[in-house]
Amino acid sequence: MLRRRKHSLIDMKLAGTMIVLITSAAQAQTALEIAEKAQQRTRSQTEHYEGALQVIDSKKKVTEKRWTFDRIGSHGNSKTILRFTAPAEVKGVALLIVNHPDRASDQWMWTPALERDRRVALQDRSSRFFGTDFSFEDLEERDVSQYDYKLLGDDAAGGAACWKLESRPKQTKSSQYSSSQLWIRKDNYVVVRIDNARKDKLVRRIEYSNVENVQNIWTPEKLEVTDFARNSRTVLTIDGLRYNTPMKDSDFSVEALRRSP
Amino acid sequence: MRNLREMGPGLHSGAIHSPIRPATRAVFLALVCSAACAQDFTQRGYIETQLSAFPQTAPDDSSNFVGNAIFRWDLSYKLAPWLTFSGGIEAQTDTHLETERTFHLDWQDRGLLRPALDLRSFKTTIHKSHFTADLGKQFIRWGTADILNPTDVFAPRDYLTVVDNDFLGVLGARAVVEGGGYSVDMVVTRFTPSRMPLLNERWTVLPPDLTQPVENAATHYPGGAQYGARVKHVARAFEASASFFEGYNNVPLVGSPSPALPPGGSNGSLPSPVIYVERFYPKIRMYGADAAIPLQWFTLKMEAAYFQGRAMQDLAAPRSDDYLLYVTQLERQVGEWTFVGGYAGQAVAQSRGALDFDPQRGLTRAFLGRIGYNIDSRRSIAFEGAERQNGAGTWLRAEYSYLMGSHWRATAEAVVIAGDSTDFLGQYHRNSNFILKIRYSF
Numbered sequence: 001m002l003r004r005r006k007h008s009l010i011d012m013k014l015a016g017t018m019i020v021l022i023t024s025a026a027q028a029q030t031a032l033e034i035a036e037k038a039q040q041r042t043r044s045q046t047e048h049y050e051g052a053l054q055v056i057d058s059k060k061k062v063t064e065k066r067w068t069f070d071r072i073g074s075h076g077n078s079k080t081i082l083r084f085t086a087p088a089e090v091k092g093v094a095l096l097i098v099n100h101p102d103r104a105s106d107q108w109m110w111t112p113a114l115e116r117d118r119r120v121a122l123q124d125r126s127s128r129f130f131g132t133d134f135s136f137e138d139l140e141e142r143d144v145s146q147y148d149y150k151l152l153g154d155d156a157a158g159g160a161a162c163w164k165l166e167s168r169p170k171q172t173k174s175s176q177y178s179s180s181q182l183w184i185r186k187d188n189y190v191v192v193r194i195d196n197a198r199k200d201k202l203v204r205r206i207e208y209s210n211v212e213n214v215q216n217i218w219t220p221e222k223l224e225v226t227d228f229a230r231n232s233r234t235v236l237t238i239d240g241l242r243y244n245t246p247m248k249d250s251d252f253s254v255e256a257l258r259r260s261p
Numbered sequence: 262m263r264n265l266r267e268m269g270p271g272l273h274s275g276a277i278h279s280p281i282r283p284a285t286r287a288v289f290l291a292l293v294c295s296a297a298c299a300q301d302f303t304q305r306g307y308i309e310t311q312l313s314a315f316p317q318t319a320p321d322d323s324s325n326f327v328g329n330a331i332f333r334w335d336l337s338y339k340l341a342p343w344l345t346f347s348g349g350i351e352a353q354t355d356t357h358l359e360t361e362r363t364f365h366l367d368w369q370d371r372g373l374l375r376p377a378l379d380l381r382s383f384k385t386t387i388h389k390s391h392f393t394a395d396l397g398k399q400f401i402r403w404g405t406a407d408i409l410n411p412t413d414v415f416a417p418r419d420y421l422t423v424v425d426n427d428f429l430g431v432l433g434a435r436a437v438v439e440g441g442g443y444s445v446d447m448v449v450t451r452f453t454p455s456r457m458p459l460l461n462e463r464w465t466v467l468p469p470d471l472t473q474p475v476e477n478a479a480t481h482y483p484g485g486a487q488y489g490a491r492v493k494h495v496a497r498a499f500e501a502s503a504s505f506f507e508g509y510n511n512v513p514l515v516g517s518p519s520p521a522l523p524p525g526g527s528n529g530s531l532p533s534p535v536i537y538v539e540r541f542y543p544k545i546r547m548y549g550a551d552a553a554i555p556l557q558w559f560t561l562k563m564e565a566a567y568f569q570g571r572a573m574q575d576l577a578a579p580r581s582d583d584y585l586l587y588v589t590q591l592e593r594q595v596g597e598w599t600f601v602g603g604y605a606g607q608a609v610a611q612s613r614g615a616l617d618f619d620p621q622r623g624l625t626r627a628f629l630g631r632i633g634y635n636i637d638s639r640r641s642i643a644f645e646g647a648e649r650q651n652g653a654g655t656w657l658r659a660e661y662s663y664l665m666g667s668h669w670r671a672t673a674e675a676v677v678i679a680g681d682s683t684d685f686l687g688q689y690h691r692n693s694n695f696i697l698k699i700r701y702s703f
Contacts (some may be wrong), residue, residue, distance in 0.1 A: 004535075050309045057637050057638055057639075058637075059637075061637075061638075061639065063638045063639065063664075063667075064667060086700035087447075087667040087668065087669070087702070088305060088306075088307070088668055088703045089665070089668075089670060089700075089702040091303075091305040091308070091702075092303075092305060097490050104497075110401055111304075112335075114402070115400045115401075115402045115428070116402050119500060119560075121555035121594075122555055122558040123555070123557065123558065123560075123593065123594075124593065124594040125560075126595075126596070127595070127596060127597075128596075128597070128635075129376050131635070143417055169524040176612070192327075226337065232638075248390075250388075250391055253439060254439075254444070255393055255437055255439045255444060259345070259386060259388055
């Protein structure tokens with residue numbers, strides 16, 4: 001009887017351990033699935049919008065900028081051109097981002113006053129993009145497969161129930177961030193908040209709001225980026241968003257940067 | 262006051278001096294019409310006033326202050342997805358008589374002075390798939406380095422203020438084919454010279470023992486076309502290109518075949534007490550290469566060009582040296598800091614002894630660098646410098662810039678130049694200056 005009971009205890013311990021392991025495995029898979037599904041639901045062939053940016057510095061001074069955003073392709077296999085349209089002195093400055101499925105993007109910046117393009121090196125991607133609180137890396141669009149995910153649990157963000165995930169880049173040298181925490185809404189799989197950390201210290205937060213259904217894609221039309229090191233933030237408001245309008249691949253090249261108005 | 266001997270008969274300026282000409286009016290009408298009816302119309306420009314203060318006077322220039330004002334307007338109109346018209350005009354004036362006082366529209370940029378009204382660029386861009394062609398007056402930039410660009414042969418400059426120069430457009434055709442990580446750039450242009458410092462002001466330093474006045478005589482502009490090609494490859498770990506150019510150096514060799522006589526001969530008359538200077542633009546061939554390699558800490562950029570002096574049809578014309586210019590540069594951006602620095606070198610394979618004025622060559626055998634810092638979204642500071650390896654010349658520049666609102670920017674600069682009179686940089690040691698600029702961008 002005593003022996004049998006001991007066995008039971010061992011069995012129970014073993015069973016408990018197995019349950020924990022199975023649950024962990026299930027959670028890890030679920031985290032990736034959630035991330036994949038969130039990505040899948042935003043898939044489109046092309047995207048165009050006009051962005052209005054307000055940069056609010058640590059002294060609450062506001063600087064306004066505008067850009068146009070064009071993307072062809074989707075998630076890790078896409079090309080993007082961001083072109084400033086205001087203020088006047090940066091009008092025409094453009095950034096080409098070529099995203100790759102298995103590594104960090106390639107980026108080139110075009111400065112019309114110099115008539116020159118310049119490749120933005122990987123080690124320079126943590127720099128702010130033209131006075132905004134976006135870093136060059138924040139403007140990339142990486143595939144979920146470039147990260148390891150962990151489900152941290154349930155949480156609320158942006159007034160909605162969310163899954164809270166942690167992601168870590170598989171190629172650690174390819175990112176300025178050592179880890180990120182993501183809040184993904186349970187009702188529509190929209191990412192509503194990303195906390196980016198460097199060596200476990202929160203450095204930049206991106207919050208997504210004004211979620212609208214545009215051509216069957218739930219899309220946040222307002223982004224707020226907070227740079228904790230500089231104590232400044234940038235609010236991006238999206239206007240004129242259109243998905244799947246015809247675009248040509250040849251309009252997303254270094255030569256296209258030079259050709260553009 | 263400056264002696265304005267240079268403003269005499271503009272021998273080859275190509276200028277027809279008249280009030281606002283019909284061509285000018287037509288261009289304005291076209292621009293206004295474009296602006297009014299445009300769907301894909303974009304424009305940008307600025308108005309800038311600048312005041313420069315020189316604490317020291319120069320032997321041929323007693324002015325301590327120079328003021329100038331410039332208006333620049335660039336327009337672009339996309340008529341169809343494959344067809345774009347673009348152009349830019351510039352109007353300027355100054356207190357130092359470096360700008361022409363007649364208000365004609367200049368499109369050739371061949372005058373000794375800056376034109377008061379300049380058609381900076383006008384071009385038609387045709388784009389189909391991976392092919393792009395630009396036809397007209399345009400800016401063509403080659404090379405990858407920032408501190409000096411030996412391969413940038415289609416980019417003449419306005420060197421009236423030698424250390425603060427601007428690019429001039431060139432008239433020609435450019436075709437680019439790209440695909441698969443490669444691009445081929447083919448260019449044919451009409452020759453456009455760089456604008457040289459005026460003979461009688463502070464950016465031309467004449468030998469101190471020269472007692473006779475110096476005046477411009479003939480300027481020999483080459484007649485034929487010049488052409489070049491550049492192949493560029495963009496790979497994951499690097500970018501590299503090779504280039505070739507056959508044409509003319511846009512900075513001149515200086516000759517004085519009959520120094521004591523006026524051009525055209527003397528017919529036995531007494532020697533003139535004036536030294537006349539002729540400018541020859543030597544025929545050259547250039548083989549170039551450049552590369553950018555992102556490394557773990559820095560981006561390494563290298564650029565080199567070998568220039569071969571070619572014989573001119575006019576055998577009396579001086580011939581350029583054969584020489585190699587090369588640049589090695591490191592750059593890094595960290596947070597709000599930008600660092601660019603490197604070395605520019607020169608190796609002369611064959612010297613032919615011709616007297617030249619070539620700021621590109623003049624800035625070689627030197628260490629050059631720039632450090633920039635964005636204080637916040639409105640304010641920035643920058644420091645630039647060049648130091649000759651033998652210590653004979655130094656150029657330092659500090660800049661503070663402040664953005665006011667969305668349109669106004671104020672910039673204050675201090676430039677220090679020091680060195681020996683025999684050095685390209687050092688010869689301008691009397692030209693240290695302070696600059697204040699106010700710009701309104703639109």
